[in-house]
Amino acid sequence: MDAPPPVKTSAQTRPRSLSSKLDVERLRRDFPALAQMVNGRPLAYLDNAATSQKPLRVLDALRNYYEHDNANVHRGLHELSRRATDAYEGARARVATWIGASSPAEVIWTRGTTESINLVAASWGSANLKEGDEILVSDMEHHSNLVPWQLIAARTGAKLRFLELDDEGRLILDALPEILDGGRVRIAALSHVSNALGTINPIAEISKLLHEAGVLFLVDGAQGAAHHGVNVRELGVDFYACSGHKMCGPTGIGVLWGRRELLEGMPPYQGGGEMIDRVERDYSTWAALPHKFEAGTPNIAGTVGLHAAVDYLDEIGADAILAHEQALVAYALDRLREVPRVRLFGPSDPGERAGVVSFTVPEAHPHDVSTILDSEGIAIRAGHHCAQLVMRRFGVPATARASFYFYNTRDEVDRLVQGLETVRSVFGD
Amino acid sequence: MSSIPEPQLSSLYQELILEHYKRPRNRGELEGGTVEVHMRNPSCGDEIRLQLRVEGDAIMDLRFVGEGCAISQASVSMMTTVVKGGRLDDAMGLAKRFTEMMRGDPEAARDRSLKDLRAFQGVSKFPVRVKCALLGFDALQEAVKRARGTEGSPAVPGATP
Ligand SMILES: Cc1ncc(COP(=O)(O)O)c(C=O)c1O
Numbered sequence: 001m002d003a004p005p006p007v008k009t010s011a012q013t014r015p016r017s018l019s020s021k022l023d024v025e026r027l028r029r030d031f032p033a034l035a036q037m038v039n040g041r042p043l044a045y046l047d048n049a050a051t052s053q054k055p056l057r058v059l060d061a062l063r064n065y066y067e068h069d070n071a072n073v074h075r076g077l078h079e080l081s082r083r084a085t086d087a088y089e090g091a092r093a094r095v096a097t098w099i100g101a102s103s104p105a106e107v108i109w110t111r112g113t114t115e116s117i118n119l120v121a122a123s124w125g126s127a128n129l130k131e132g133d134e135i136l137v138s139d140m141e142h143h144s145n146l147v148p149w150q151l152i153a154a155r156t157g158a159k160l161r162f163l164e165l166d167d168e169g170r171l172i173l174d175a176l177p178e179i180l181d182g183g184r185v186r187i188a189a190l191s192h193v194s195n196a197l198g199t200i201n202p203i204a205e206i207s208k209l210l211h212e213a214g215v216l217f218l219v220d221g222a223q224g225a226a227h228h229g230v231n232v233r234e235l236g237v238d239f240y241a242c243s244g245h246k247m248c249g250p251t252g253i254g255v256l257w258g259r260r261e262l263l264e265g266m267p268p269y270q271g272g273g274e275m276i277d278r279v280e281r282d283y284s285t286w287a288a289l290p291h292k293f294e295a296g297t298p299n300i301a302g303t304v305g306l307h308a309a310v311d312y313l314d315e316i317g318a319d320a321i322l323a324h325e326q327a328l329v330a331y332a333l334d335r336l337r338e339v340p341r342v343r344l345f346g347p348s349d350p351g352e353r354a355g356v357v358s359f360t361v362p363e364a365h366p367h368d369v370s371t372i373l374d375s376e377g378i379a380i381r382a383g384h385h386c387a388q389l390v391m392r393r394f395g396v397p398a399t400a401r402a403s404f405y406f407y408n409t410r411d412e413v414d415r416l417v418q419g420l421e422t423v424r425s426v427f428g429d
Numbered sequence: 430m431s432s433i434p435e436p437q438l439s440s441l442y443q444e445l446i447l448e449h450y451k452r453p454r455n456r457g458e459l460e461g462g463t464v465e466v467h468m469r470n471p472s473c474g475d476e477i478r479l480q481l482r483v484e485g486d487a488i489m490d491l492r493f494v495g496e497g498c499a500i501s502q503a504s505v506s507m508m509t510t511v512v513k514g515g516r517l518d519d520a521m522g523l524a525k526r527f528t529e530m531m532r533g534d535p536e537a538a539r540d541r542s543l544k545d546l547r548a549f550q551g552v553s554k555f556p557v558r559v560k561c562a563l564l565g566f567d568a569l570q571e572a573v574k575r576a577r578g579t580e581g582s583p584a585v586p587g588a589t590p
Binding site: 366372382 | 442447474475498
């Protein structure tokens with residue numbers, strides 16, 4: 001077999017223009033939480049990689065569900081249960097279409113990305129991994145796409161292999177052919193977009209290389225689906241995990257998409273109501289997909305809220321959202337480069353990143369930066385961002401991180417940069 | 430409007446605190462230490478390693494190395510200046526008093542035995558930062574407990590909670 005061609009790390013899957021066509025002022029009116037004062041200043045919410053704010057449409061959908069349709073699903077023969085079940089399965093069908101699944105049966109409801117990944121690691125992993133097998137991850141991963149694999153590796157004797165990062169925080173994919181040539185990698189688990197660096201990974205190309213080597217591919221889409229739009233078939237992956245709360249939906253609801261034949265071959269993750277077919281004293285048989293993986297009363301209202309969120313995002317359009325974020329990132333990188341001795345992390349080309357900007361300033365620790373910005377109503381995150389391997393790679397204990405969504409403005413970026421002046425005036429000599 | 434930012438911020442970042450952050454006292458490795466404690470705040474990653482040389486019930490010397498925010502590093506630095514040369518009991522008393530002040534006890538905040546450490550009073554109004562200020566004192570309390578437990582025996586460095 002010929003060695004696969006080297007992969008360009010800067011590859012892009014979609015044309016990018018660095019300008020925004022969104023009517024941001026109008027969109028902001030959909031978000032009551034954005035219209036508040038914090039510490040005497042209008043809130044500048046720049047912590048969207050942690051969680052997004054919620055539009056009225058989603059809040060109304062939740063309230064409407066609880067006021068009119070609340071019942072358990074698949075259990076009652078009465079009117080309300082029928083409505084709740086329709087809402088629950090209707091949301092599944094909507095998400096299936098949105099991400100390009102071949103069938104709603106491939107969409108499993110979970111608590112979020114973390115649970116989705118744990119499900120695959122525990123279920124697929126326990127049935128398929130053995131001593132000597134390898135699981136490929138990277139130094140970019142969020143702890144939720146690392147620790148579940150460490151756990152299953154410890155139980156099965158499989159080992160973790162790592163893709164490393166270049167100085168701009170991109171995966172070094174030149175190393176991939178050699179890792180795959182070893183013939184031991186069974187599954188790769190990589191993020192779509194890095195929450196700590198903003199890097200967008202060339203998923204479709206990685207997918208091709210992995211599949212040529214017979215390796216399955218799980219994508220941590222926590223930062224992907226929300227900002228990027230996703231078509232799982234175009235990406236050519238095997239599992240895709242994402243969280244509702246990062247994409248205008250409620251907390252506590254998430255998605256695992258998997259290829260049907262893989263999900264069908266996997267044992268249940270948890271046992272309980274809803275996931276069974278026939279129950280005997282010593283054994284049970286399982287329900288068909290997707291319910292095999294949905295033990296217990298699910299987060300029904302969460303699915304209703306997520307449905308509304310997907311409708312809302314679809315109206316704005318994934319391309320417009322990404323273009324707006326990239327325009328803001330380009331602007332933020334330019335403005336931050338004016339800050340004396342600032343250190344910026346992640347790709348220098350805004351076209352290679354989603355709406356995340358990680359940085360440090362020499363005067364002050366990121367926590368102090370965050371406290372000072374907070375005193376001016378600016379919400380950012382400071383810390384290791386649940387990505388300690390990224391921090392270690394770049395030799396810092398923590399970074400400050402501003403992360404944007406389609407409702408953020410250049411004015412908010414300006415306030416961030418001004419806030420760093422306050423940091424210097426407090427901490428400078 | 431709910432509040433004015435500036436006075437709040439200056440009550441947090443007092444001159445004295447910034448001064449200790451920029452020029453930490455008793456920082457570095459201690460030769461001949463008898464106890465060593467490593468403390469880490471897992472939620473934010475701040476960490477310190479505190480070394481003490483205890484003779485009898487006296488803290489003859491102590492030093493720290495650490496990494497973290499201004500509040501955590503300045504409070505360790507200032508703490509070392511107050512407890513150095515003092516007794517184990519007094520160090521425990523100080524840690525208790527400081528913790529009370531951080532929990533908002535106004536009487537503790539007036540206690541002169543805290544000396545310069547009273548500069549940290551303003552931190553108690555920033556609940557998320559209280560644990561930063563306590564990091565060094567948590568390490569001190571642990572170190573004193575170990576010093577008492579290992580009295581007369583050689584140093585057992587390295588073990589960390
Ligand atoms: C890249 C990435 N993966 C996984 C997660 C975990 O998502 P959740 O906490 O919603 O399960 C996050 C969110 O913090 C993330 O940013």
